[in-house]
Amino acid sequence: xxxxTVNDLWVKYYTISGIVSAVSGVSFKLxxxxxxxxxxxxxxxxSTLGLALLNMVPKPGRIERGEVILDGVNILxxxxxxxxxxxxxxxSMVFQDPFTTLDPLRKIVDQFEEFLIEHGVDxxxxxxxIKEYLEAVxxxxxxxxxxxxxxxxxxxxxxxxxxxxxxxxxxxxxDEPTTALDVIVQKQIMDLVDSxxxxxxxxxxxxxxxxxxxxxRADTVMVMYGxxxxxxxxxxxxxxxxxxxxxxxxxxxxPRILQKTLPKSLPGNPPDLRYPPPGCxxxxxxxxxxxxxxxxxxxxxxxxxDHIVACHLYG
Amino acid sequence: MMRAQSIFTILKNKYISTGLIIVLVFVFMAILxxxxxxxxxxxxxxPPLQPPxxxxxxxxxxxxxxxxxxxxxxxRIMLMIVAIxxxxxxxIGTMLxxxxxxxxxxxxxxxxxxxxxxxxFPSLILAISLSVALGASPINAAIAxxxxxxxxxxxxxxxxxxxxxxxxxxxxxxxxxxxSIRIVLKHILPHVTRTLMVVFSMNSADAILTEAALSFMxxxxxxxxxxxxxxxxxxxxxxxxxxxxIMLFPGLSIPLLAVxxxxxSEGVSTLITARxx
Numbered sequence: 001x002x003x004x005t006v007n008d009l010w011v012k013y014y015t016i017s018g019i020v021s022a023v024s025g026v027s028f029k030l031x032x033x034x035x036x037x038x039x040x041x042x043x044x045x046x047s048t049l050g051l052a053l054l055n056m057v058p059k060p061g062r063i064e065r066g067e068v069i070l071d072g073v074n075i076l077x078x079x080x081x082x083x084x085x086x087x088x089x090x091x092s093m094v095f096q097d098p099f100t101t102l103d104p105l106r107k108i109v110d111q112f113e114e115f116l117i118e119h120g121v122d123x124x125x126x127x128x129x130i131k132e133y134l135e136a137v138x139x140x141x142x143x144x145x146x147x148x149x150x151x152x153x154x155x156x157x158x159x160x161x162x163x164x165x166x167x168x169x170x171x172x173x174x175d176e177p178t179t180a181l182d183v184i185v186q187k188q189i190m191d192l193v194d195s196x197x198x199x200x201x202x203x204x205x206x207x208x209x210x211x212x213x214x215x216x217r218a219d220t221v222m223v224m225y226g227x228x229x230x231x232x233x234x235x236x237x238x239x240x241x242x243x244x245x246x247x248x249x250x251x252x253x254x255p256r257i258l259q260k261t262l263p264k265s266l267p268g269n270p271p272d273l274r275y276p277p278p279g280c281x282x283x284x285x286x287x288x289x290x291x292x293x294x295x296x297x298x299x300x301x302x303x304x305x306d307h308i309v310a311c312h313l314y315g
Numbered sequence: 316m317m318r319a320q321s322i323f324t325i326l327k328n329k330y331i332s333t334g335l336i337i338v339l340v341f342v343f344m345a346i347l348x349x350x351x352x353x354x355x356x357x358x359x360x361x362p363p364l365q366p367p368x369x370x371x372x373x374x375x376x377x378x379x380x381x382x383x384x385x386x387x388x389x390x391r392i393m394l395m396i397v398a399i400x401x402x403x404x405x406x407i408g409t410m411l412x413x414x415x416x417x418x419x420x421x422x423x424x425x426x427x428x429x430x431x432x433x434x435x436f437p438s439l440i441l442a443i444s445l446s447v448a449l450g451a452s453p454i455n456a457a458i459a460x461x462x463x464x465x466x467x468x469x470x471x472x473x474x475x476x477x478x479x480x481x482x483x484x485x486x487x488x489x490x491x492x493x494x495s496i497r498i499v500l501k502h503i504l505p506h507v508t509r510t511l512m513v514v515f516s517m518n519s520a521d522a523i524l525t526e527a528a529l530s531f532m533x534x535x536x537x538x539x540x541x542x543x544x545x546x547x548x549x550x551x552x553x554x555x556x557x558x559x560x561i562m563l564f565p566g567l568s569i570p571l572l573a574v575x576x577x578x579x580s581e582g583v584s585t586l587i588t589a590r591x592x
Contacts, residue, residue, distance in 0.1 A: 056489055059419070088492035095490075100483040105505050114501065115491045163491060 003170045003203045004030040004053070004091075009066030011045070011052050011227075018274035022048040022061065024227040030171065033201040035194075037214030039250070040224035043270045046207045047096075049224070050173045053205065054087055071170060089119050092164040096176040098157035102148040108159055109144040112166070119167060133162040136199075137192055154185035158192065165196055172196070175207045190217055211250045215239050223247045226271045226281035229300065233307035243309040245286050280312065288313055328586055334516075334578030341572050345390040352384035356541040360384070364558050374560035376546075377553060382564055385541035389565065392542050393572070396453050396535065397522045400460035405515060407461070408468025409507070415469070416476025417499050427473070430466040438463045442525050446534045456535040460522050471514050475507045509587050516580035523573040543569050 011023040022045040030036050040046045051057050053068055055075050068075045070091055075083065095101045103111055109130060116126040134143055137158040148156060157177060164172050174193060178186035194217060197204055208214055214221045214235075221238050223230045223246060231244040242248050249266040256263065268285035271277055277284055283293040290312060298310045326332050344351060354360035359379030360371065367374045373382035415426040433441070445459035479485065480503065488498050529535050530544025538545065543565040550562030 054490055056486075058486075084492040084494055086492070087490055093487075093490040095483050095487055097483055101487045103484045103488075103502050106501075114497070115488075115493060118491075118493055118497065160487070163487075 001032050002029045003032050003071060004205075005067070005069040006053070007067040007069070009049070009052060009068065010064040011048050011057055011061055012064050013048075013061045015060055015274075020273045021276060022227050022273060023052060024276075025066075026224070026227075026229055027066075028222060028229075028232065030203045030205065032170075033197055033203055034220060035197055035204040035206055035218045036220045036222060037206045037208055037218035038222050038224055039208055039211050039214045041209060041270050043226075043273065044224045045227035045273075046209075046224050047175055050093070050175045050205065050207045053171070053173050054091055054093055055083055056087070085119070088115060088164075088169070089167040090169050091171040091173065092167075092169045094157070094160050094164045094172065094174040094177045097180045098153050098160055099180065101160050102156055104148050106147075107144070108146055108148070108151075112144075112159075112163055115163060116166065121167075129166055130162075133166045134159070136165075136196075137162045153181050154189065157181060157185075157189055161189075161192060161196070165200060165202060168200055169202060171203045171205065173205045173207070176209070177206075178213075179209075193217075211247075212254050223250070226276060227273060228281055229308070229310055230282065231307075231309050232300075237304070237307050241304070241307070243303055243307070243314060244311050245288050245313070246282050249285075280310070325586065328582045330578045330582030330585065332582075334575045334580075334582060337571060337575030338579065341390050341568075341575070342394065344387050345394050348387045348391060352381070352387040354381040354384045356380065356384045356388040357539040364553070364561075366558075367560055373564045374558075376550070376561045377558075380539075382546075382560060385546055386543070386564055386568055388541040389543045389546065390568070390572075392453060392536055392540065393523065393526060393530075393544075393569075396457045396460070396526050397519055399454070399457040400464070400522050400526070401515065401519050403457065403461035404464040404518070405468055405511070408465040409472050409504075409511065411465070412469040412472025413476055413499050413504065413507075416473040417480055417495065417503065423473075426469070430469045433462070434466040434470070436463075438521075439525060439528055442529060443532065443534070446529055451534045451537075453535050456526065456529045459529070460525050463525065464518055464522065467514060467518055468511075471510060472507055475510060476503055479503050479506050509583075513580050513584045513587065516576045516583065520573040520576035520580065523569065523576065527569045 007027050009023055009026045013020040013022055026049060028036065038046045038049060048057060048061065052063055055063070055068065057063055063076055066076070070086065075086060078086065102108070112130045113126050116129060117123065121129065130144060131141060134141065139155060139158050143151065143155065143159065151159065177193065178189050181189060190213070193204060196202060206214065206218055215238070218235055220234055222232045223244065225246050231238065231247045242251060252264040253266055254263060266285060271281055271284070279295045280293045280298050283289040286293065292312050298312045298315065300308045300310050301314050303309050303314050357380065360381040361375055361379055363375060363377050363379040365371050365375040371381050371383065373386065375381055411426055415423045442459045442463045445462055446456050449455035449459060485498060485502060488502055526535070527544040530542045531548045533545060533548070536542045536545065546565040547562055550565065554562050
């Protein structure tokens with residue numbers, strides 16, 4: 001049963017210095033209580049994709065084409081009023097930097113309550129929801145009456161998560177929720193995200209640049225590069241059977257315990273998406289690049305069941 | 316307890332406390348004018364052109380009116396015009412600045428262009444021509460002053476909104492489905508208020524000088540209503556004859572009140588920068 005279906009999504013930024021193709025024809029499906037990890041470097045379009053799922057790509061960005069179907073409704077076609085109702089209640093987002101996601105001038109309880117009341121929850125019910133969800137993310141009740149500066153980064157991120165899940169949305173988009181935190185807190189936050197998935201049966205889109213984290217936590221992994229899907233497969237399938245040279249490059253770049261040599265690095269830089277390379281976007285950095293890769297964009301090829309690769313090597 | 320403490324730190328600032336004392340003295344003077352003044356401001360209180368003495372401690376003017384009583388009553392008209400003008404320009408400028416900064420696009424460009432055009436005019440000349448066009452009356456003078464100062468608020472608020480609206484908590488508010496009006500009023504406006512306070516008092520000081528200039532040209536009240544600027548104008552013919560007190564006291568009150576507001580503004584701005592560190 002699909003909760004979220006994305007079909008052929010294109011997002012472009014119309015900047016003064018040129019048109020940036022941030023997301024080029026991405027499609028995927030998300031099942032109930034599935035965790036999908038979107039992995040990619042900086043500038044691979046993964047954060048833009050996350051924002052597009054809530055139809056809130058910032059100006060000068062525009063969603064050019066495609067569908068984002070949440071529970072049978074195409075979000076991209078909904079009116080602004082409907083969108084506001086959907087955001088926060090049926091799809092919500094956790095942001096990267098917990099230090100700036102809460103309004104510094106207002107107490108947690110005020111911000112939390114404001115959001116619940118906006119979605120039609122009455123005041124007494126709102127209080128009990130706040131208590132329940134702060135407890136669910138492992139925070140003491142007194143946090144309610146704190147200002148954001150009185151909390152640590154991890155606590156703030158827990159508050160953001162509590163707000164994101166409070167109305168029990170079908171989908172939670174988590175955009176690098178642990179990047180700004182130290183390793184111990186990272187693990188705690190990821191454990192929390194895992195438990196939310198189990199407890200509330202929410203589907204989670206985890207946006208990260210950390211392939212190891214994705215392989216550890218997610219059910220399905222989508223590797224993005226230059227706004228395109230490179231590889232898309234279930235976690236175990238991907239781990240045992242990596243196909244795309246980019247995915248393999250990322251994997252070899254991970255440091256490993258007991259390995260005496262340094263991890264290999266992937267030479268080169270991500271492409272300038274104002275002028276994406278012709279053919280396969282990855283070919284300038286690919287050690288297996290052929291003539292065909294320079295001119296022809298590789299199609300998405302299903303190499304085995306539910307394992308999709310965009311590479312001419314498997315064509 | 317927190318609140319009491321912060322009021323104390325505010326009052327401990329010498330600029331603010333001095334400024335507040337000056338401003339409050341004038342405010343009480345305006346409120347209690349009937350009690351403080353010894354004579355009627357419009358009827359002769361004694362012989363004309365008396366120097367300051369025990370009976371008339373700022374002397375009397377050429378019509379025998381008590382200068383001190385005229386100063387006391389004159390503060391009413393001054394404070395009223397300035398209050399109305401500053402409130403109007405503050406409200407309009409802030410509102411337009413919020414809308415323009417948050418929505419951006421064509422509306423923002425048009426509004427910014429209009430505001431910059433107003434801003435480019437010398438403020439005093441613009442105020443004078445507006446009040447001439449509207450006709451001489453206190454309320455028209457207030458409107459003229461308000462129009463002149465709208466861009467000050469607009470530019471400041473718009474600039475702040477532009478930086479605040481890119482903060483993640485605004486994005487978060489959007490992701491939680493809060494409507495734009497709520498975001499602007501609850502999550503952006505409160506962050507602007509501090510700076511707004513500085514501009515507000517600075518602007519009051521400026522508005523006092525502009526009001527005085529308009530009054531000097533006879534663009535606010537009709538004689539015999541007491542008014543500092545106009546009394547200054549009338550007194551100027553007598554100063555060379557040796558009757559200095561007619562002009563001196565209104566001439567002192569105007570800058571003194573302006574300095575009061577300027578001190579508050581200075582104090583608030585040092586407090587804010589000190590907090591940031």
